[in-house]
Amino acid sequence: MSRSSDVTNVIVCGLGGQGVIKASDMLADAACRAGFDVKKAEIHGMSQRGGSVSSDVRFGKQVLSPMVPMGEADYLVVVAPDEVANVLPLLREGGVLIDPALLGESAPASVKSLNMALLGALSWRLPIERRHWQEAMKANLDAKWHKANAEAFETGFRLARLRADAGGQAGRKIG
Amino acid sequence: MSPPTRTLVSGDEAVAMAALDAGVALGTGYPGTPSTEILETMDAQGGKAQWAPNEKVALEVAVGVAFAGARALVTMKHVGVNVAADILFTVAYSGIDGALVLVSADDPGMSSSQNEQDNRRYAVAAGVPMLEPADSQEAYDLTLAAFELSQKWRIPVMLRMTTRVCHSKSILRHRQPKQKSPPTHFERNIPWRVMIPAHARPAHRRLRQKLAEIERWSEECPLNRVIEGERGLGIITSGVTFLHCREASPMASVLKLGVTYPLPIKLIRQFTAGVDRCLVIEEGDPYLADAIRAAGVRVESKAEMYRFGELNVTRVRRIVAGDSSPEAAPLKGKPPELCAACPYRQPFGVLRKLNCIVAGDIGCYTLGALPPLDAMDTQLCMGASLGVGLGLRHVLGEAEARRVVSVIGDSTFMHSGITGLVEMVYNPPATGHVLLILDNGTTAMTGQQEHPATGRKLGHEPTNRVKIEDVCKAVGVHRVDVIDASADPAGFEKLLKHRLSSNELSVIIARRPCILAAGKIRKYEQEAQACQECAHEPE
Numbered sequence: 001m002s003r004s005s006d007v008t009n010v011i012v013c014g015l016g017g018q019g020v021i022k023a024s025d026m027l028a029d030a031a032c033r034a035g036f037d038v039k040k041a042e043i044h045g046m047s048q049r050g051g052s053v054s055s056d057v058r059f060g061k062q063v064l065s066p067m068v069p070m071g072e073a074d075y076l077v078v079v080a081p082d083e084v085a086n087v088l089p090l091l092r093e094g095g096v097l098i099d100p101a102l103l104g105e106s107a108p109a110s111v112k113s114l115n116m117a118l119l120g121a122l123s124w125r126l127p128i129e130r131r132h133w134q135e136a137m138k139a140n141l142d143a144k145w146h147k148a149n150a151e152a153f154e155t156g157f158r159l160a161r162l163r164a165d166a167g168g169q170a171g172r173k174i175g
Numbered sequence: 176m177s178p179p180t181r182t183l184v185s186g187d188e189a190v191a192m193a194a195l196d197a198g199v200a201l202g203t204g205y206p207g208t209p210s211t212e213i214l215e216t217m218d219a220q221g222g223k224a225q226w227a228p229n230e231k232v233a234l235e236v237a238v239g240v241a242f243a244g245a246r247a248l249v250t251m252k253h254v255g256v257n258v259a260a261d262i263l264f265t266v267a268y269s270g271i272d273g274a275l276v277l278v279s280a281d282d283p284g285m286s287s288s289q290n291e292q293d294n295r296r297y298a299v300a301a302g303v304p305m306l307e308p309a310d311s312q313e314a315y316d317l318t319l320a321a322f323e324l325s326q327k328w329r330i331p332v333m334l335r336m337t338t339r340v341c342h343s344k345s346i347l348r349h350r351q352p353k354q355k356s357p358p359t360h361f362e363r364n365i366p367w368r369v370m371i372p373a374h375a376r377p378a379h380r381r382l383r384q385k386l387a388e389i390e391r392w393s394e395e396c397p398l399n400r401v402i403e404g405e406r407g408l409g410i411i412t413s414g415v416t417f418l419h420c421r422e423a424s425p426m427a428s429v430l431k432l433g434v435t436y437p438l439p440i441k442l443i444r445q446f447t448a449g450v451d452r453c454l455v456i457e458e459g460d461p462y463l464a465d466a467i468r469a470a471g472v473r474v475e476s477k478a479e480m481y482r483f484g485e486l487n488v489t490r491v492r493r494i495v496a497g498d499s500s501p502e503a504a505p506l507k508g509k510p511p512e513l514c515a516a517c518p519y520r521q522p523f524g525v526l527r528k529l530n531c532i533v534a535g536d537i538g539c540y541t542l543g544a545l546p547p548l549d550a551m552d553t554q555l556c557m558g559a560s561l562g563v564g565l566g567l568r569h570v571l572g573e574a575e576a577r578r579v580v581s582v583i584g585d586s587t588f589m590h591s592g593i594t595g596l597v598e599m600v601y602n603p604p605a606t607g608h609v610l611l612i613l614d615n616g617t618t619a620m621t622g623q624q625e626h627p628a629t630g631r632k633l634g635h636e637p638t639n640r641v642k643i644e645d646v647c648k649a650v651g652v653h654r655v656d657v658i659d660a661s662a663d664p665a666g667f668e669k670l671l672k673h674r675l676s677s678n679e680l681s682v683i684i685a686r687r688p689c690i691l692a693a694g695k696i697r698k699y700e701q702e703a704q705a706c707q708e709c710a711h712e713p714e
Contacts, residue, residue, distance in 0.1 A: 015509060016511065025344075028183055028344055029183060032181070032182075032183040032346060037346060038183055038344070038345065038346060039310070039343060039344065039345045040183070040343060040344040040345075041339055041342065041343040041344075042342060042343075043286040043287070043338065043342070049511030049512060049513070049514065049539070049542065050509070050511060050512055050514070051508065051509050051510050051511030051512070052508025052509045052510075054508075063345075064418045064419075064421045064422040065415075065418045065419045065421075065422045065487065065488050066310070066339060066343035066344075066345065066415070066418065067339070067343075067419075067487050067488070069422075069487065069488040069489050070487075070489045070503070083508075083509070086506055086507055086508060087506060089506065090506070
């Protein structure tokens with residue numbers, strides 16, 4: 001099976017209204033600022049009606065199809081805990097699941113920032129510099145939300161690093 | 176050429192940027208997923224863009240713009256082209272003066288549509304050239320090319336996008352310098368623009384002549400390109416499927432068609448001669464495969480099972496391998512539903528309780544058909560709630576006929592409900608009829624766009640408002656009630672029961688703003704109010 005190894009595949013999943021599209025927009029923007037070729041695909045006709053939403057972000061030297069092939073996601077970010085079981089088949093063997101369970105007690109008080117906390121946890125693993133994430137956050141979020149979202153992002157990043165330092169997983173490795 | 180810009184944009188945004196750079200004087204259309212963001216982006220970036228009541232009117236306005244020598248962009252989803260088809264087929268004959276590009280945003284897989292019709296068929300049927308981009312850079316480049324093509328041959332051109340091209344984001348690297356809008360002028364030419372039979376007969380011949388010339392252009396056109404690969408497998412493809420093919424079969428030779436009507440048959444023949452096995456891989460109908468075979472060129476095509484739904488890398492790998500074994504079931508997700516505080520929940524609850532037969536329509540409220548509401552019985556196309564409801568009333572026995580209600584939203588009523596209302600007044604069923612207009616003050620499903628009954632334009636600035644209740648009365652319905660069914664559910668139920676039991680024609684307008692749009696609507700109204708007060712201040 002041909003799989004271009006220089007492409008990183010991320011899928012962000014959740015329910016309409018959880019900021020799935022926003023999180024994937026930020027990720028794609030940060031990857032673009034870091035100089036990668038980037039493609040992002042999602043279906044957003046019904047995204048505000050509370051149904052399942054998922055967004056594919058692919059970056060690397062050259063990205064062809066905008067959609068992550070089935071079972072080839074390197075990272076699966078799931079904002080809605082109830083959706084995890086449904087979407088797990090998207091992840092490749094050895095891929096990493098990043099879900100609210102990772103945050104444990106430190107889950108942000110505001111559910112609205114959960115997407116950013118998980119993005120922070122993801123960012124720890126990706127070859128995208130901190131400044132690109134910050135620029136992407138500024139470009140994609142209204143100024144009044146910057147502080148809360150930056151804090152949530154930071155929390156996620158710190159937790160992912162702590163877990164890895166403690167010999168654990170920054171995210172659950174599946175397979 | 177301008178320096179590289181390198182911005183991450185959707186295909187829709189790229190089309191808007193190209194339209195601005197091409198000097199488009201006016202963009203018009205009707206909201207429809209996945210096309211809606213094109214005109215919104217055009218407006219946001221300083222272009223002139225407006226919503227029409229429906230796609231037919233939009234195309235008519237665009238034709239007028241092009242008759243005046245300017246460039247026009249008209250956007251719609253695939254099913255919108257059905258509405259606009261009447262003028263499309265004849266403006267292909269008459270031709271235009273400036274330039275006219277029609278974007279058809281198809282939805283293979285039906286992420287947000289009632290069918291997955293393949294609008295490449297329209298290009299053939301109407302006789303208009305068609306271009307198909309694969310990603311955002313191509314969406315930009317092919318939009319510019321479409322305007323050039325349209326201007327050169329004075330013919331409308333269709334740009335066919337699909338959901339994945341419209342909504343996927345990819346990097347736009349190159350933009351062209353902004354062109355000046357051409358000067359406008361109306362040159363009288365009655366035989367060319369008045370399509371009576373005597374004029375239309377030579378016009379049809381002119382159209383076929385143009386298409387023959389464009390076919391020769393297509394043979395040499397760089398929008399159709401060959402990616403050299405191994406001789407063993409050649410793939411002919413178009414649109415986003417090209418990218419799936421490149422990923423699934425990186426070693427194959429590929430003929431990527433940017434112009435899918437008229438087809439460059441010589442180029443296709445030459446390509447197939449250079450490979451051992453030639454496979455046509457396309458999303459939707461076997462349009463390319465059929466046309467290529469009809470020209471006497473031997474090609475393989477996908478199995479019938481791949482006609483349904485979108486293609487992707489996994490499915491293309493299966494097509495290449497000739498694998499038609501059953502596919503894995505798609506992932507189960509949570510279906511969308513009406514918002515918890517949606518003002519439509521209450522009326523649907525009552526319709527269900529009264530066991531009404533509901534002829535429904537297209538919009539958020541179509542979700543009223545799903546459990547637990549289960550309160551819609553038919554839904555086919557924009558505006559059909561009226562005609563279908565009336566047809567049921569005409570032939571059902573009295574007891575059943577009395578339970579029939581037509582349900583339509585405010586934007587859909589503006590789009591194509593008014594002619595149905597005229598039919599209701601003109602041919603009233605013996606039991607009368609009840610039309611329920613769910614008015615939430617916005618085109619909610621596509622992302623809260625304005626429409627003629629909101630009294631605000633695409634950019635939310637105030638304009639003349641078409642009042643739904645006035646339209647209903649003017650058409651000749653004497654019983655027109657406006658009620659907030661969420662605030663007064665008992666009153667709504669009583670009213671509906673009363674109207675159903677009479678033999679009269681009636682319209683009930685259940686009015687309450689969309690819960691997602693209510694805050695914004697208040698803000699727009701306050702801004703308009705402030706503006707008005709400013710204007711009235713004494714000097």
